[in-house]
Structures are given as C-alpha cells and as structure tokens.
Ligand SMILES: Nc1ncnc2c1ncn2[C@@H]1O[C@H](COP(=O)(O)OP(=O)(O)OP(=O)(O)O)[C@@H](O)[C@H]1O
C-alpha cells in the first residue's frame with residue numbers, strides 16, 4: 505500500500521490531483537484537503553480519499569507482459585507504464601542520458617535506478633489515474649529499494665508471467681518491432697540478467713505474499729483468462745477509497 509495515503513499527502517477523489525507531485529507541497533495539500541472537507545461537509549456528503557492500486561508486472565524477455573498489459577488496460581482501466589518503453593522514449597527524445605540508456609539496453613543490462621525511477625515518477629505525476637501497471641520494473645533489488653524509497657510505496661500485487669526460456673527466445677526473435685535488443689546475443693544476456701537480478705525481486709515479493717504467478721504459455725486470450733481469475737480477488741480494491749471522518753474540534 506502507498507504509505508503516503510496514510511499521511512494524507514494526496515489523492516483527493518474529486519479534484520483528481522496527480523499522485524506524487526504534492527509530496528513537496530504537503531502544507532498546500534493539507535490546506536486543499538481542509539477546503540475539500542469543508543465543501544463536502546456543506547453538501548452533507550462524506551469526504552473521501554482515493555487509495556491508489558499498483559501492480560508490478562514481471563517476467564522474462566518476451567514473456568508477454570506488454571501484450572497482457574494492453575488487455576488489462578482495456579478491461580480494468582489501468583494506466584500502463586512500461587519501464588522499457590519509457591527508456592526507449594527517453595532515447596528518442598534526446599534525454600540527457602540517451603547514449604548511456606541506448607548502450608545499456610543494447611547490452612541487455614540494467615539502467616541505473618535513479619534514471620528509471622525518475623521516468624516512472626514523472627509518468628505517475630502526469631497521470632490522473634489511480635490504477636497503475638508498472639511493466640518490466642523493478643528489474644533488480646537495487647531498483648526495488650530505490651522505487652520504494654523515492655516513491656514511498658510498495659505494490660499491491662506482483663504479476664509474474666512464467667514462460668520457459670525457449671518460448672521467450674522464440675517470441676522475442678519473432679517480434680519484429682525493430683528493437684535494438686531483439687537479437688539472439690542480447691536476448692541471451694537479458695535472460696541471464698533476468699535470472700540473476702530480477703528473480704530475487706520476485707522472491708522478495710513472494711515472501712511478502714504479493715506474487716501471483718501466471719502460466720503464460722497458451723493463447724493470449726487463455727492467459728488473459730488466468731489474469732482475470734487472479735484479479736477477481738483484487739477488484740474490490742481497484743477503486744478503493746477511504747471515508748474521512750470529520751470531527752468537530754473542541755475548543
Ligand atoms: N501468448 C502468446 N503466445 C505467442 N506469442 C505471444 C504471446 N503473447 C505475446 N506474444 C508475442 O511475443 C512477443 C513478445 O510479447 P511482449 O512484447 O508482450 O512481451 P514482453 O514481456 O513485454 O517482452 P519484453 O520484456 O521484451 O518487452 C510479441 O511479438 C507478442 O506479440
């Protein structure tokens with residue numbers, strides 16, 4: 505759960521502010537919150553605070569994360585943030601670290617956490633949604649710790665798309681989208697990095713009871729049926745909100 509919610513630094517349901525950009529402006533936000541409470545109190549309605557829902561979507565290269573995220577977006581209204589897509593966009597928009605990001609992706613290695621977390625943070629800040637799929641991140645324990653520290657949140661659930669290596673290689677080599685890392689040499693490196701650095705993240709969240717492992721072999725519809733089954737247990741939390749109890753001050 506997002507720890508910031510408990511300190512009321514965000515997420516008023518009506519004005520739809522972004523999630524994180526209020527953190528440095530906590531005082532202003534609390535002022536806004538008070539104003540909101542008063543406005544709503546006049547209406548007699550109970551004021552509410554939205555609680556965000558975050559799903560990390562993990563799996564090896566070509567396991568179908570992006571494909572399933574598209575379906576989740578269509579069905580459940582999540583905002584899809586693919587860390588790889590954000591990094592590729594950063595390269596094409598001449599971001600200050602473009603060359604480093606390009607070379608790191610080409611080598612199948614992991615871009616430094618501060619770069620990726622900043623891109624994710626900006627994407628979250630510019631969204632008015634409360635439901636996020638963070639696809640292909642965190643890639644390492646270092647990524648995970650940086651995200652939890654900077655964003656101040658843990659995921660509600662981690663989807664792990666499980667596919668045998670041979671199938672992942674086949675899918676990546678057949679993708680044909682012109683990606684610089686969709687070649688046999690880089691795929692081998694990405695698989696090694698996945699096993700060495702990404703599986704420990706999955707292990708960490710498994711120990712916290714947050715991982716939902718999905719057999720991701722089959723047609724995309726068959727796999728999405730499995731996602732639906734998993735999400736059935738979480739759906740009530742997707743659009744969760746908390747009622748604020750307003751108490752009169754005793755002076
Ligand atoms: N269930 C499936 N069966 C066969 N091919 C699939 C399946 N799901 C996705 N694909 C195809 O496999 C390729 C990789 O899928 P996708 O891009 O969704 O994977 P990914 O996990 O996001 O990969 P990456 O980590 O490299 O971004 C795509 O060409 C996609 O169309």
Ligand SMILES: O=c1ccn([C@@H]2O[C@H](COP(=O)(O)O)[C@@H](O)[C@H]2O)c(=O)[nH]1
Nearest residue numbers: 587588608609612613614615640641643
């Ligand atoms: O958090 C991340 C996510 C991605 N990368 C780099 O990008 C490529 C491609 O990522 P996809 O998720 O497969 O689109 C990945 O191999 C890494 O080199 C990253 O460094 N950190």
Ligand SMILES: [Mg+2]
Nearest residue numbers: 569570586588
């Ligand atoms: Mg992808």
